[in-house]
Amino acid sequence: MQSANILIIVACLVGAVRAASDNSTVGVEAPTIVSIVFKYDPNKAAAIAAGVLYSVASLCLFTRLFMNKAWWGLHLPIASTLMSVGLFMRIPMATNPNSLSIFLVQAFFTLLPPAAYLAFNYILYRRFFVNCVDRRYSWIKPEKAIRCIVISDIATASIQGAGGGLEASTNTTSAKLGADIVLVGLILQTVSFAFFMILVVHVWHGINRDGLLFRKEPWRKILWILMFSSTAYMIRYIYRVIEFGQGNDGYLIT
Template sequence: MSDDASAGEFDFKLYRYTPSLAGAIISVIVFGVLSGLHLWKLIRHRAIYFTPFLIGGIFETIGYIGRILSHYDKESLSGFIIQAILILVAPALFAASIYMILGRIIRTIHAEHLSLIPINWVTRIFVIGDVFSFTLQAGGGGIQSGGTLDMFNLGEKIIVAGLFMQIFIFGFFVVTALLFHMRIAKRPTATAAQGAVHWKRHLYVLYTTSALILVRSIFRVVEYLQGNDGYLISHEVFLYIFDMLLMASVMVIFFVFYVGDLEPKKRKDVRDSGELELNHRQGQWS
């Protein structure tokens, strides 16, 4: 074995610090509470499409439990794998629900004709892309657990590819949402004009949460590109600033500005919406 290879193997470490116990415990409490609150909201509004979001919150909670374990044994591979994979892929699950919301906004205000992408494909395209991104990141994290430097480097490359895909998908998603926003602002449907559905607020929530996840994904890309001995991965504070805080903020925003009005709970909701559109058309004909 060459001296360079030996040096590389010698220099590799799971952690270049002892994971903060206080930071991990606070994170577990924050994500645990937020996940519980989102479970309550999901049941209350019957918003089944928000299930991936809830699972993402649970992943974050378990991931930081892994960091608690790593605090007591930072050489343990099990604790490292738990936190590395679950904290890494949780935002992709948040993204899946975010993508679904845009399609529901468009349908709820009867603006299918203003969508850049055919409405039946809006959710499919973004969620399928998100699934690929999720798979790459999770698969890369799994490969990293192989225990060798070569496996870690290969897993790192796959994770970066998954993160780049996530950034690309989010960029296209934001463009799609912005274009729809401009079109509906110029030619509002009767349902949008009536104001029963807070579609503008929902779109701004999508923009804000998408930006937070984008910033986090860019941070992760830079972190992995710097390598195992890079500055970002060597300083734990950046994980909490650019990952934990941003993802907790996403959960808080969606709890405060929930999208329950996009998920009709009774047939009356659907009937009332249909009557609004019919009345608008009758007014145009008269």
């Protein structure tokens, strides 16, 4: 999944560099890489605040995992740490908007961690059935369900990567086709994750149906975590679909 996301990031960077170079003859007012990709100037105060919040979250997660020796979840605080670094990199990027090296670092560090967050939910879902409840509560065998979702994520991310490559083209028709392909990939990815949410809701319904004392079970928080975080991910997916659907001049992206 991460390799496919790298393709998307590289495609965006290529498109930004091409656009910046195409406009370099305009003069001192030529748009920068940052202005072309972001459509706004990064705010230093916001970058510091967000970076600090992610750093605090990373510290809490590292502490919790080491105390419980839960090494299987180590990629979660590592991803949060990378995200905080990426956000802090927006501080020098604000004063060096044409620095490709700074832009590339912040892009990789902010766009890749979400893949690890999703992976954590998938692993948590599988371990929930291994350690907490009977496997019969899963609509589909946990291993098979997660395998299908991961394959779907890789496929849809690859579609987005292919579309991103076309979108970076200087040909208007190819660029428009690329944007449409990226949008299709995003929609399919959203549908794929919606299937995962259905699996989680099915587990929730089955446990309640069998009359388990939900509030007294030590594992009840796991389902709350899965429901809450999955809902947050879905909001993000829907936002991105609308954002890409509106185009580069749309309300959300500007």
